[in-house]
Amino acid sequence: MAKYDKVDLERRMKGAVESLKHDLVGLRTGRANTALLEPIMVDVYGAHMPITQVATISAPEPRMLTVQVWDKSSIGPVEKAIRSAGLGLNPINDGNTLRLPIPDLTEERRKELAKLASKYAENARIAIRNVRRDGMDALKADENKKEISEDERKRAETDLQKLTDEIIKQADEAAASKEKEILGK
Incomplete structure (x- = not known):
């Protein structure tokens, strides 16, 4: 003892x-907060990695998050991980960047x-x-x-x-x- x-x-x-x-x-309050996406894990390069290791997350507007994916080949898995995270967010793919409008609760x-x-x-x-x-x-x-x-x-x-x-x-x-x-x- x-x-x-x-x-x-x-x-x-x-x-x-x-x-x-x-x-x-991490609980969503209707305002954009980069911590909302931090727990998300992405399947890339044959591994399960935190989203913060494959992209930069920012909140350019009060009701919008952007995810700047570093490797263009990873954008699909990142988008899929965000959609399946159960956060009620639908990413809009702009090539290298995913825009995430934060809907009203x-x-x-x-x-x-x-x-x-x-x-x-x-x-x-x-x-x-x-x-x-x-x-x-x-x-x-x-x-x-x-x-x-x-x-x-x-x-x-x-x-x-x-x-x-x-x-x-x-x-x-x-x-x-x-x-x-x-x-x-």
Whole structure:
């Protein structure tokens, strides 16, 4: 069993929040955002590669993304990957460049995206609670090995719970902000 390390636990909890924020950036809100396409993988050169390794993504207008494919032979696979990514985007092929108009979100789609944001937040809360559990287990193990007293363990558990509550609050705020943005409120 690992020794209790509050700094490591805090780093892991904050990592869960950062992961959540990264996931939330990819949710479409009706505005063009290059992060929307970053998770897309393209089958080119006999490999499965991130779109960012075969093209440059930019947002020249608030409701338009452009994908500048570096190798003209890769434009078809990139276009196919974007269409099949489930983002509701239809690329317009201009030779070397794909233009992606960002359509307005329907109310139904907004609600689906808000639910997805909630699901991402719940996954982050679960990850944070798992880190807390690891910390509690480490404290009990340290106490059993007589490395810390019962009072020290209880104090550390209280601190760990406060840290957990604070980090979960950050995750909830990030998700609530994104849901508000998605629902246009």
